Amino acid sequence: MEASETLLGVRGHLIDSPSWGRLRSWPDGAFVVDGGRIAEVGEYASLRKRPREREIRWLDSPGQVLFPGLIDLHTHLPQYPSVARGESDLLPWLRQHIFPAEREFTGPASRRVPARFFAELARNGTTTAGVYCAVFEDSCEAAFAAAEKSGMRVVMGKMMMDVGSYGNLQPRKAASISLLESERLCRKWHGAAEGRIEYAFSPRFAVSCSDKLLRGAGELARDLGACVQTHLAENLEEIEKVRNLFMWARDYTDVYAQCGLLGPRTLLGHAIHLSDAERAAIAEHGAAVVHCPTSNFFLNSGAMPLDRLRSAGIRVGLGSDVAAGPELNLWRVMRAAIEIQKARSWYDKEVQVIGPGEAFHLATQGGAEALGKGADIGTFDVGKEADFVVMDLAPLMPYGREGNVAPPTEPADIVALCVYRGGPEAVVRIYVRGREISRAPDPGLC
Numbered sequence: 001m002e003a004s005e006t007l008l009g010v011r012g013h014l015i016d017s018p019s020w021g022r023l024r025s026w027p028d029g030a031f032v033v034d035g036g037r038i039a040e041v042g043e044y045a046s047l048r049k050r051p052r053e054r055e056i057r058w059l060d061s062p063g064q065v066l067f068p069g070l071i072d073l074h075t076h077l078p079q080y081p082s083v084a085r086g087e088s089d090l091l092p093w094l095r096q097h098i099f100p101a102e103r104e105f106t107g108p109a110s111r112r113v114p115a116r117f118f119a120e121l122a123r124n125g126t127t128t129a130g131v132y133c134a135v136f137e138d139s140c141e142a143a144f145a146a147a148e149k150s151g152m153r154v155v156m157g158k159m160m161m162d163v164g165s166y167g168n169l170q171p172r173k174a175a176s177i178s179l180l181e182s183e184r185l186c187r188k189w190h191g192a193a194e195g196r197i198e199y200a201f202s203p204r205f206a207v208s209c210s211d212k213l214l215r216g217a218g219e220l221a222r223d224l225g226a227c228v229q230t231h232l233a234e235n236l237e238e239i240e241k242v243r244n245l246f247m248w249a250r251d252y253t254d255v256y257a258q259c260g261l262l263g264p265r266t267l268l269g270h271a272i273h274l275s276d277a278e279r280a281a282i283a284e285h286g287a288a289v290v291h292c293p294t295s296n297f298f299l300n301s302g303a304m305p306l307d308r309l310r311s312a313g314i315r316v317g318l319g320s321d322v323a324a325g326p327e328l329n330l331w332r333v334m335r336a337a338i339e340i341q342k343a344r345s346w347y348d349k350e351v352q353v354i355g356p357g358e359a360f361h362l363a364t365q366g367g368a369e370a371l372g373k374g375a376d377i378g379t380f381d382v383g384k385e386a387d388f389v390v391m392d393l394a395p396l397m398p399y400g401r402e403g404n405v406a407p408p409t410e411p412a413d414i415v416a417l418c419v420y421r422g423g424p425e426a427v428v429r430i431y432v433r434g435r436e437i438s439r440a441p442d443p444g445l446c
Helices: 077-082 090-103 107-124 136-149 171-189 211-224 236-245 254-258 276-285 293-298 306-311 331-347 356-363 365-370 412-421
Strands: 009-018 022-034 037-043 055-067 070-076 126-132 153-157 197-203 227-232 265-271 288-291 315-318 388-389 427-432
Touching: 009 077, 009 356, 009 365, 009 412, 022 356, 055 412, 055 427, 070 265, 070 315, 070 331, 070 356, 077 090, 077 171, 077 388, 090 236, 107 126, 107 136, 126 427, 136 153, 136 197, 153 171, 153 227, 171 197, 171 211, 171 365, 211 227, 211 254, 227 254, 236 254, 254 276, 254 412, 276 306, 288 306, 293 331, 293 356, 306 315, 306 331, 315 331, 315 356, 315 365, 331 356, 331 412, 356 365, 356 412, 365 412
Parallel strands: 009 055, 070 126, 126 153, 153 197, 197 227, 227 265, 265 288, 288 315
Antiparallel strands: 009 022, 022 037, 055 388, 388 427
């Protein structure tokens, strides 16, 4: 990205989490954005006095808090209208509520939805999202067009499934056409918008995919340098079905490994019910896991053993998993991540409970590392791209803006306030690569 003539200076209370369990802050801090990247960071009083050859435009946010942009690594665009519907276990919930909703996600009506979805993500402070579409190429194409115009950082793909699919094609044709359409979308969109848009080959899960489809997706992802996203070991019934369908595999994870789907650019949603051997295999292949705690609560899927994943050396991020997760607010997801580990500790004293700082790390730098972008986004370090959210704490305080209750000033207290009470009402602005992102949908795409 070429440097612009005018630099952007951003002032406020900066808070990030460069490593697990560590919060870093500049109470009256600032950073300077040059060509979409952070060129300088430090105390405002020092930065504003530095001589520069180019003019600087200051975004002055006294009393407001700046966080790195939130990273939601697992969500389903066509499912959003179905949130909080039909609380059940995974497989019957899919059949009764989600497949019918996704079946309708094609044609002109579906093309008006994506712009609203990305605006809703932005409204919640999310700057990067891993997104699944429906099985239809037309609505996925519309979603990519909307993602490009939104200014967000998006990793996305067309849902791939050929066993028990809601599409109208016979399984043999469904696999070939799904691979063809996915390849076409990938060649067009992977790396678009100066790399802000990436393609993810997206087989739903092994229950709904043939060997041919899984292997084909793995080959295409490898050949085209694209990402892979899928679901793994979310539900016990699901695991039993996979065992019966793929008797040649040692376990669920081995299905993906043998089909060439595990690698450093793979995002595995859920991964709750894994053996030690499966966790070791995921770590060996360098794949990442996306923890979706609000979804796991809603579908009664199970309690993620987060400490075991981290002990195995697996990169972990967070996902809203709409529509099993009831909202796109990642602060609520962080809160649920804490609560699940606390609940596990009640019956297992060996469990490592996490707090707001660790949950915040998972939604920022941890998510960036899971995506393979830990050197590019996730903190306020010099050289990283300037993805950030500006938040006003007043709406989160008791009685809101009119309550005259002073917001906290300590970084740990600020993060805790946002984790337990944060939401879109506190989001003032969001930026990706130093460019402000609208929290209203583009009317031309609606």
